[in-house]
Amino acid sequence: MEYFPALARWIHFMAGVMWIGLLYYFNFVQVAALKAATADGTAAGITKHVAPRALLFFRWAAVVTWVAGAALLSDRFVDAFLLRQGMAGIGMGAWLGTIMLFNVWVLIWPNQQKILGLQPATDEEKNKARRVAFLASRANVMLSIPMLFFMAGGWSHRALFGL
Amino acid sequence: MKNPLDSLWGTIISGLVLTVILYFVVKSLLT
Numbered sequence: 001m002e003y004f005p006a007l008a009r010w011i012h013f014m015a016g017v018m019w020i021g022l023l024y025y026f027n028f029v030q031v032a033a034l035k036a037a038t039a040d041g042t043a044a045g046i047t048k049h050v051a052p053r054a055l056l057f058f059r060w061a062a063v064v065t066w067v068a069g070a071a072l073l074s075d076r077f078v079d080a081f082l083l084r085q086g087m088a089g090i091g092m093g094a095w096l097g098t099i100m101l102f103n104v105w106v107l108i109w110p111n112q113q114k115i116l117g118l119q120p121a122t123d124e125e126k127n128k129a130r131r132v133a134f135l136a137s138r139a140n141v142m143l144s145i146p147m148l149f150f151m152a153g154g155w156s157h158r159a160l161f162g163l
Numbered sequence: 164m165k166n167p168l169d170s171l172w173g174t175i176i177s178g179l180v181l182t183v184i185l186y187f188v189v190k191s192l193l194t
Binding site: 083086088089139143144145146149154158161163 | 175
């Protein structure tokens with residue numbers, strides 16, 4: 001059945017573009033825009049109307065990307081995560097993507113809920129949440145660089161690794 | 164010491180350095 005892996009790869013790419021695209025939007029655009037908007041009193045436009053929608057697509061695109069990627073690995077899933085049987089390249093990409101998914105759901109989203117007022121929090125808790133969410137998001141930008149390298153070349157361009 | 168993740172350039176450079184390190188780790192596992 002050749003349709004299933006092709007479909008899984010297509011969904012993996014589409015959801016991955018949405019996930020990493022929104023991650024780059026947050027880090028390259030929204031952080032700086034929010035700083036400027038806070039200075040001129042227009043931050044609510046972003047925090048009320050843009051950020052919650054962007055976070056919704058961001059966190060669920062992360063899940064879809066991971067599930068489609070796991071489906072694509074199929075019976076080689078375990079070999080990939082154990083970095084064995086010639087699967088170390090794509091397996092490294094899979095590990096980095098998994099760490100990033102953890103960051104989204106465990107560090108970024110719960111703290112963003114406090115920052116955006118979707119969960120009750122004191123000012124002190126909000127300040128702490130802001131720092132944790134920011135660093136987790138920046139860590140994901142950092143991890144996305146090797147993750148995309150290994151996703152792009154880890155399986156289909158094995159000559160990169162001398163194979 | 165300043166956290167490199169506080170700046171976008173620091174984040175990108177850290178990602179590139181990590182790519183090089185992991186490349187050699189993976190290469191040693193594959194060959």
